Amino acid sequence: MSGSQRYESGLVVENRGHVRVLTLDRPERRNALSSGLQADLVDQLLDAGEGGEVRAIVLTGNGPAFCAGFDLKEIRERDQRGERFRPPMNRPGRSLFEVVTETPVPIVAALQGHAVAGGFELALACDLRVAAPGIKLGLPEATIGMGANFGSVVLPKRIPMGIALEMLLIGEYVTSEDAERWGLVNRIVDADAVLPTAMELAGRIAGNAPISVRRMKETAVKGVDLPLWQALRLDVGPNPYLSEDRREGIAAYLEKRRPEWRGR
Template structure:
């Protein structure tokens, strides 16, 4: 069956299904893909749906125009301030944080960073498992320059790079380029802009070709044992058990019979 037509949500999020890969595109180029409240809510819904759908085995997130995302929609926030409405800090809102939902997605997530990736846009990229980026794009957390807090980035960034570097980026608010970021492991690799989305989709397809039970087990194990002692982490047994799954028997049979496996996800 051909893939269904793309769906465009009113927030500016475009949703596509390409075989076992879900492609989500931030499509507000006139606002540098700023993360409005509506767009955040749609990201929550679509990542939850991708995580629950048995047909989705990987998610690719990208943007259109000159930016991946410039972060929260500052014009929207200013309008709320002008109306005298209360601005709540990230962990005191009535809805789930979109960044937490992306981080907790049980399927592998890949960010294809097509342009400037700053503030909440950088935090959104950090929430994904794997990051590919176009050359020379600015990446960073300028929140200290405008009185915001970078709550998610302040927690996650020091887990991904040396503490001193994380603090320098947070305290100064200065950006680095994607070419610098790849040297620190924040970006898996830099890909020429015209080839970026194809590279991300190809990577997602290669992941999706593997046993879903195995991939999910690996992701949950990596995420949930990150701060645990080795002896405790080895005994945690999180996620589905690939060793006793139907897919394990199918994978071995397919390898010995020299054919493509037919995964059932169980």
């Protein structure tokens, strides 16, 4: 796919070279994750992981918020209609956060505004995060009777347990400066520089050998909780050592030229 396309759900998809930009475009709802928006995001992420043309993804949002989480208005309307509510991991479709984590293409979150509840979980599922100063991040689910299923599992793996439990059990927000200090945010830049910085990082990733990048992400994600001896033997993803790109990369380095990656 080339050019830009906007879906009825509010998702805007644009390919810039080997970087795919996914923009949440429901500013009037603070980019809340409706069921349609979640489905379109899952579809685009799965597509990006299949073809090989997309080598990095930038996920961002239009308006003052990155994402306010699940669409509570939609959930309430379904409750009022008497529809059964299914927990996140007990639904016919794939969990959005699970798909983000498992996408072999690295994903950079561009947080120009607040990322709370499911919006924070969405950012947490990404690989790198660029944020504006002073934005709010957090999981207020305990204050509204929700569960923060993904955040409850992932957040204690990323920051000290005491801080993670305080965020989960009290539900108060932290700032992007706090998150950077704990290692949750890679860069803090002025709000108007968030997307360009995320695009620069994604471009640098996309400029590297795609097989190596995929191998490294999959190994890091799947090996992080394994014992060292198991992680070292974890043979997942494409093998760069046996690839044409490995020979091309070495030749380009020795010949002092830019490599021409073929993804094989």
